[in-house]
Amino acid sequence: MLEIKCPHCGLRSQNEFSYGGDSNTKRPELGKEVSDKDWDNFIYLRDNPRGKHSELWHHVAGCRQWFKVLRDTSTHEIFKTAKLTEEL
Amino acid sequence: MKLAVTSLEHIHKKGRFGNYQKQSGKKLLEISEVKNLAIIHLVQYKKSKIQPNTIKLENLELPLDNPKVTANKETRILWSAPRTWLIISSKKNIISNIKNKCDRENFAITDISHSRAVIQIKGPQAKEVLKKGCPININEIQVDNCAGTVFNGITVVIDFVNNDPDTFNLLALRSFGETFYHHITDSALEFGYAGV
Incomplete structure (x- = not known):
């Protein structure tokens, strides 16, 4: 079980959180023409790195806020967490 | 005026349950539904x-x-x-x-x-009951602290109201009220409790 430091609530157990995927994914800009390939990439294509990965997590049973987590996918070590408005 | 039916109206039972006879001399844990809030x-x-x-x-x-x-x-x-x-x-x-x-x-x-079930647990073993289902460090929680967390997987808000004796108000979604109540009372059986 991981312990994750929510930037608002402090250190909490993983079962209060929900994983939200890669935090670097950017939605295609609104109002612009998007090719099928770009849209497909945005929906489905993800990196699957071994090592440091910047992720989104949701403190679903606590403050219900989304935040960023820098985690090692092989060791599960969490290096840093930050609010959405902050840099990791 | 007729009051609204609370979430635990037909669930909460009054009386003594569990190992209450072995708690002679100690104050018995009390479990109640907090109504009309x-x-x-x-x-x-x-x-x-x-x-x-x-x-x-x-x-x-x-x-x-x-x-x-x-x-x-x-x-x-x-x-x-x-x-x-x-x-x-x-x-x-x-x-x-x-x-x-x-x-x-x-x-x-x-x-x-009307969308929350509110259970109050009061007594010296209140923290021990919470420790059975909550992943947070209950020993660190102070009076007039609160925490949004889970109890056996159910999302709850814990409000530490008083420490003489330890008194917690626990708020869960109304639809989880019955399950949550049974989780709390099951956890309290070891110590014995009085439904009030």
Whole structure:
């Protein structure tokens, strides 16, 4: 079980959180023409790195806020967490 | 006036249960349903420029960070998230007072009184009961602290009301009320408890 430091609530157990995927994914800009390939990439294509990965997590049973987590996918070590408005 | 049916109206049982006979000399854990509370969810909009520390509700400041609670005899204001508070009061008309202080341009005010099951556990073993299902460090929680967490997988808000004896108000979604009540009472059987 991981312990994750929510930037608002402090250190909490993983079962209060929900994983939200890669935090670097950017939605295609609104109002612009998007090719099928770009849209497909945005929906489905993800990196699957071994090592440091910047992720989104949701403190679903606590403050219900989304935040960023820098985690090692092989060791599960969490290096840093930050609010959405902050840099990791 | 007929009062609304509470979530545990037909679930909560009064009497003594579990190992209460082995607790001679100790004060028995009490479990009760807290009824007729006004529960108001208050959210300050992101665009709002009002400083929350300038607002006072029922002479109480809005707590600005986790895990604080401001309280008086009738009302408790729980920090719930950034710019978000849970106001729990025995004053039924509190929503009109809140509307007077928090205008619609800056705040969303929602009455969620009937959407929560509220269980109070009171007694020296109250912390031990919570430890059986909560992943947070219950030993670190102080009086007038609150925490949004889980109890055996059910999302709950824990409000530490008093430490003489330890008294916690536990709020769960109404639809989880019955399951949550059974989780709490099952955890309390080891110590014995009185349903009051």
